[in-house]
Amino acid sequence: MASLAEIERELTVEQTKADLEAARQLGRKGGRKRRMTDSKIESVKRLLASEVPPRDVTKNLDVSVPTLYRWLPAPENL
Secondary structure (H helix, E strand, O other): OHHHHHHHHHHHHHHHHHHHHHHHHOOOOOOOOOOOOHHHHHHHHHHHHOOOOHHHHHHHHOOOHHHHHHHOOOOOOO
16 A cells, blocks of 8 residues: 555656646746835835835835845945
């Protein structure tokens, strides 16, 4: 019984790998879409340069403060 389960598992793994490779060849990527697009990053830079508080920037762009600082490190002078 265990050997049948092992064979079935191997078949599943092989099929999954084949499907992922086929998707890659079609130009698809896995995973979630980025919350911080290039246009959002530019907007954040402009807003922070004009001294808008980071909390207001994150509310405006619908991202969290940790997400903001993951893409743009906190300024040294704060």
